[in-house]
């Protein structure tokens with residue numbers, strides 16, 4: 049057995065001892081490793097100190113985790129003989145054999161041809177892709193407005209990004225202010241599970257979205273193998289976002305992780321991401337991350353921020369400073385150094401033209417570099433089905449054109465949450481609510497009474513966005529909303 | 532943009548660019564290629580990259596035997612690596628009757644110097660290690676067939692053509708051809724007029740529209756767009772499914788590893804007559820093609836599909852292209868209607884048309900009679916060219 053290195057046993061907010069499932073054994077390149085049912089392969093490997101998950105096919109550079117939510121393909125490994133499995137969203141199973149990949153896969157010469165079956169077919173009124181705050185609120189409201197709802201998510205649990213947010217939310221009471229993200233996820237999940245007209249499919253990736261006669265067809269794959277055809281009269285895409293990468297030397301070294309991935313490691317699975325961390329980006333995500341790392345007993349060496357001032361809320365920044373973490377504005381990361389994984393980070397001050405100033409380099413001995421440099425909307429399915437797309441930097445990149453009820457340029461296809469434009473969980477929930485009701489109205493299961501609910505949610509959105517942090521988003525929204 | 536040109540080629544696919552390159556090479560100055568979108572955007576970038584001499588009639592076998600000789604030298608000629616590989620075509624027979632047909636075809640191919648032979652399934656397994664040998668009796672194998680990168684071929688032709696002085700105007704559709712007294716006067720484009728006396732219609736699926744611009748009947752060369760699709764998997768190690776591997780009896784389904792990244796391209800004979808704007812991939816195709824692909828190579832069940840796309844087979848009634856001079860209008864030439872096998876023909880067809888324009892004849896072994904664009908109005912059809920996919 050490899051030594052158990054990285055599991056968190058004590059945490060001020062979370063209790064992992066209680067949460068962990070049955071102890072099982074998996075095999076990494078022949079070596080037995082302890083794992084717990086309910087965790088993903090990558091988490092079990094990381095807990096055992098394994099950071100290098102494979103090697104790139106051309107230059108054989110080491111590869112490690114990056115997004116931890118199935119969106120970047122940095123964690124591909126061979127699992128039970130099947131190559132290129134996304135190990136960050138695949139759950140461990142007893143006796144599983146896991147191998148690193150170095151070259152492109154070689155096919156076994158003798159394999160029985162598969163039996164070609166009809167796909168499993170599931171029908172409902174509204175199919176919702178993504179079970180984060182947007183998708184969950186869409187499901188609850190569409191269901192209450194009379195629709196039979198199908199909800200799918202490729203992760204093994206509902207809640208999206210909320211499941212890793214251990215901090216308390218801002219905002220109004222009805223928007224869960226003062227409640228921790230994880231708790232909001234639990235409340236919403238309970239609401240969803242209470243409703244009989246919502247059917248949930250986890251570990252199910254939507255891989256294709258099509259118009260099929262009068263209906264929409266969502267092609268899904270469950271647990272990497274089972275094909276399912278979901279049909280509905282309307283579809284709501286709430287697929288969230290994916291972390292941005294920035295260019296610097298060594299940015300592909302294992303140990304350069306997205307902020308969300310680090311949260312997944314420590315807050316969802318109780319695995320320590322490393323011992324010493326440098327954070328890049330002082331927006332809210334970077335600041336909250338710093339705090340959460342400290343809570344988990346990790347040493348945060350510094351936060352670097354390219355802008356002249358901190359982007360996140362003042363209270364968060366003040367808290368971090370009180371804990372003694374330096375926030376270096378007008379600084380950027382120059383390179384990550386290390387043999388097979390991050391061992392050091394070199395940062396430097398930059399001038400007005402974003403060029404590094406020679407002589408200002410600082411070296412930090414860290415084993416993790418956390419990138420909190422923003423997100424971009426996950427619009428792949430919307431793009432593929434043919435929705436009109438526009439580049440709007442204020443919303444994080446390419447987004448879909450939509451109306452104020454979240455309907456895209458294709459009738460019956462709605463969007464909500466981060467996939468409609470990067471914002472926050474609070475707005476994602478409100479957009480989800482609007483999309484859920486609007487879809488139910490469109491397919492005719494909801495009475496016109498429900499229009500009022502949409503108006504109410506729209507008003508709340510306006511209020512929320514009226515603050516100083518909403519200005520940029522409002523600029524962006526002006527560019528994508530049409531009537 | 533030029534206001535005058537010696538030759539205007541309408542269509543910037545592999546055929547139009549090959550013609551342009553060969554005209555430049557022959558020293559013709561002022562050649563212009565008009566492409567309504569970007570070069571390669573028609574069928575060329577959507578093809579399966581296969582190159583074969585395994586046809587079932589004399590004209591196509593001879594032309595393709597010659598073309599393979601051209602492909603072999605093309606990287607050197609263009610000073611650009613087009614990734615041509617003689618990785619072969621392997622056809623697989625599922626019944627005794629098919630084996631007999633294979634034998635007959637092989638005899639004809641051998642007669643014209645194409646070294647196809649009948650091979651056992653043991654040998655086939657050596658060539659394609661993950662092949663499911665059980666359903667098949669024998670294979671027809673020509674190791675000289677192969678593949679090349681459509682992207683590098685288009686780029687290589689265009690680059691070299693430009694070195695010869697050819698001008699390529701992208702996003703510049705031809706909208707009209709000015710003809711007076713059966714003579715060409717010029718081509719009108721969305722960006723202005725180009726005076727010329729010679730025009731080549733290399734618009735493949737769109738060729739009937741271009742013929743109409745010149746005042747011909749739309750179905751003078753009756754080319755129809757049939758939607759064909761492909762899927763491609765994530766890269767796998769090279770050397771596993773290098774040849775185009777196809778049991779024709781299984782709905783013409785085929786698999787072939789991309790010569791550049793090793794991803795497996797899979798096709799099947801699910802075609803649909805459609806309109807010129809419809810390149811929408813469909814779900815029924817992906818289901819159908821994977822059913823066959825995993826029967827040919829069962830281990831493909833472990834590999835993820837990463838892309839799917841559609842393009843046109845620009846089909847004539849006898850699945851042979853129309854290549855040559857159009858006698859009604861002086862200076863009007865056509866090379867179109869390639870019916871799903873135009874990529875492989877590009878070097879020789881480009882050379883032949885260029886020589887025809889410049890010298891009135893060509894040394895390319897291209898049977899002008901066989902491909903005569905006037906054959907349709909005469910009600911003559913050739914025996915259908917062997918189409919796959």
Ligand SMILES: Cc1cc2nc3c(=O)[nH]c(=O)nc-3n(C[C@H](O)[C@H](O)[C@H](O)COP(=O)(O)OP(=O)(O)OC[C@H]3O[C@@H](n4cnc5c(N)ncnc54)[C@H](O)[C@@H]3O)c2cc1C
Nearest residue numbers: 178180181182201202208209254287288465466472473474
């Ligand atoms: C560190 C951090 C701190 C934050 N703090 C706050 C805060 O204090 N307050 C606040 O309001 N917001 C906060 N946010 C932002 C908030 O978490 C997001 O805006 C919100 O989660 C977006 O919700 P969503 O439902 O749109 O997407 P997500 O929560 O990302 O959910 C998307 C879901 O879709 C699933 N999915 C994606 N693609 C597919 C597919 N093809 N098939 C099936 N399923 C798919 C994913 O698995 C995922 O579960 C924070 C974010 C971070 C990273």
Ligand SMILES: Cc1cc2nc3c(=O)[nH]c(=O)nc-3n(C[C@H](O)[C@H](O)[C@H](O)COP(=O)(O)OP(=O)(O)OC[C@H]3O[C@@H](n4cnc5c(N)ncnc54)[C@H](O)[C@@H]3O)c2cc1C
Nearest residue numbers: 542544545546567573574575579581705735842873874875
């Ligand atoms: C799925 C699939 C698989 C295939 N596999 C193979 C294979 O393995 N081997 C093989 O040899 N062939 C294959 N083919 C066929 C091959 O792609 C075509 O025969 C070949 O690309 C034809 O080239 P082209 O230059 O004639 O046509 P195109 O590439 O279609 O070029 C014609 C160009 O004309 C342009 N155009 C049209 N109208 C105008 C206008 N008015 N003004 C300006 N420009 C205009 C178009 O935009 C287009 O770019 C395949 C085709 C498909 C769809």
Ligand code: FES
Nearest residue numbers: 116119120121136
């Ligand atoms: S897909 Fe697994 S780490 Fe990004």
